[in-house]
Amino acid sequence: MTKAEVEFIRKVQQVVLKQELPLNTEVHYELLNSSNQVVMSKTVLNFLExxxxxxxxxxxxxxxxxxxxxxxxxxxxxxxxIAIHL
Known part of the structure; x- marks a missing residue:
């Protein structure tokens, strides 16, 4: 499995997460601030590709x-x- 790749798109204030994964895989992500507090968390199903x-x-x-x-x-x-700087 390849490592995840992220891209910060400053114009629209988005982080794009890209990862090669098998179909029908649950993907969980958490975004933590510098104090290690979860500021965003989500689970999605990779069912498209x-x-x-x-x-x-x-x-x-x-x-x-x-x-x-x-x-x-x-x-x-x-x-x-992955470390991200906004």
Whole structure:
């Protein structure tokens, strides 16, 4: 499985998460602030294609450093931890 890739689109204040995953996979992500508090959490089902893409709206969050934690399945299997700066 490939590592997750993120892209911050400053114009629209979105983080785009891209990950190659099998079909019908539950994808869980949490966005933590610099104090390790969860500011956003979501579970989605990858049922369209193996190249999973999720646009995460971050315009309501203050500028700063965040950590995106990505996992799959139930129980959660850790895939990646990504540092993001908004």
């Amino acid at each position: 193996t190249n999973f893409t999720e646009k995460i709206e971050v315009s309501h969050l203050p500028h700063g450093s965040y950590t995106l934690i990505v996992s799959t399945g139930n129980p959660h299997k850790h895939l990646d931890t």
